[in-house]
Amino acid sequence: MTTPSKSNGTPSKQRRTPAKQTPGSTQRTPAKHRNPLTALQEDEPITSPTPSSVLQMPFTPGRTPNKNRGMAFSPITYATSPAHSNICPSTRTPMSTPSRARSDLGSARKLRLVNEQDELEGDIDINAADNQVVIWGTDVHVNECKRRFISFLKKFHLNVEEANIEGVDPAQPFYMQKLEEIHLLERPFLNVDCAHIKQIDRTMLSQLIAYPQEVVPIFDIAVNELFFTIYEDDTLPHQIQVRPYNVDLFKNMRCLDPEDIDKLVSLTGMVIRSSLIMPEMRSAYFSCNLCGFHVQVEIDRGRIAEPTICTSCNTAHSFELIHNRSLFADKQFVKLQETPEEMPAGQTPVTVTIVAHNDLVDAVQPGDRC
Known part of the structure; x- marks a missing residue:
């Protein structure tokens, strides 16, 4: 109901004459009938937030995305730039190895990646900054941890007695033979003895024990990159999953306390x-x-x-x-x-x-x- 106008003593008519539409103009839908997605695109352009402590580095010119299929084979994809994150184009086809989230690890989607050189003044070398990507709240350097694990897989050898028990060649790297076994049997699980890691890299073992939900996905990425570099045309039921065992941190059930939450312990x-x-x-x-x-x-x-x-x-x-x-x-x-x-x-x-x-x-x- 409208209030009549008092000018000239006569009520004003409230009916509005529709404006004539010219051939070059388009009639907009009233706001109450507009689709919320359309309204957002027309009225409020989406802008990207300014890079902060969270790592949001631009893609380096002249570098091409890593086409290795192991990059996306983990519950989370650690990356050094948006080009290597979840929007990274995949080279997989419907007939290739599918990516499947691990059910034995807690979700790590909310993990925050930061760069230690973000607060430094001056120009930052992109190649040097790649090695400084760490997981928020930890001392885990993503690329460094991945490099160490790949080096461990390539270098570790069993002694003659242990090799005879396992039925492997002591002259060849033990875990490289395990990858060949995965290639032949198509069982995409790699059991890693933590005692072997302790012999090669104690720092990596301590990070694995302290931050298993962050380190194990890095191991998954590393082993898949290595596997599909060697067996490029191979197809597995799903991505290779690393299963660490034989942790030397033994705990009595009565001694478990809150500080053991999210840690790797043996019972x-x-x-x-x-x-x-x-x-x-x-x-x-x-x-x-x-x-x-x-x-x-x-x-x-x-x-x-x-x-x-x-x-x-x-x-x-x-x-x-x-x-x-x-x-x-x-x-x-x-x-x-x-x-x-x-x-x-x-x-x-x-x-x-x-x-x-x-x-x-x-x-x-x-x-x-x-």
Whole structure:
């Protein structure tokens, strides 16, 4: 309802005459009917934030992206520039080795990469700055850690007695023979003995024990780069995953405390119970009900970020979860109890629940000691 105008004593008419549209002009949709994505593009241009302590270095002219397929084979892709991050073009084809997030590691998507030379004055050498990329809150230099692990894989040899037990050639690097075994058997898992790392590089072992969720993905990237450099045309069920074991940091179950959270420790005990094998969703497949456009979303910290707007038809809340197109992994809970030798007299035994994933399910049975 409008208030009549008092000028000339007559109410003014509120009907508006539509403006004539010229051939070169376009009529804009009223704001209340405009698509939010269209409005954002027309009214507010998106700008990139100014580089801060987070590493946002421009791509170096004259350098081409690394075409090695191992670059994207980890839960997180450590990079020194946006060109080497998640937007890095992949050379993989639908028939090549797929990239699959590890279910045995916590999500590391929120990790922050910084450059130690960001606050230094003067010009920065890009090649020198690449080696200074570290993970926020740690002393892990990404490229340095990757270089050290590749050097370890190429140099470590077993002695004659250990080589005879393992059935390998002592004259050849032990883990290079393991990569050849992966090539032949197509089982993309590399078990790495931490005692071997200790013989070659104690600093890398200490970083692995202190920051396993950050260091193990770097190992994954390194071993995949090395593998696909040697076997360029090989195809695996998924990317190679490094599994460290035999950590010399042994802990009694009663001595576990908050400072051991997110660290790599070794426990001994007896298996008293194991659950049934259950499926755990790793990648959700969504399909639009209107246009059929589909998108896959990986699970992040146990949550599914369901897409709200279809990028094909711009329809909101039109996606439906397709269960038979989603990816699942095996999961099993194993309850480990301290051995009678470690249990104090008259005390209730302490138990710890362990989660087994993928081919590690049913690896132990109740009554086994490990």
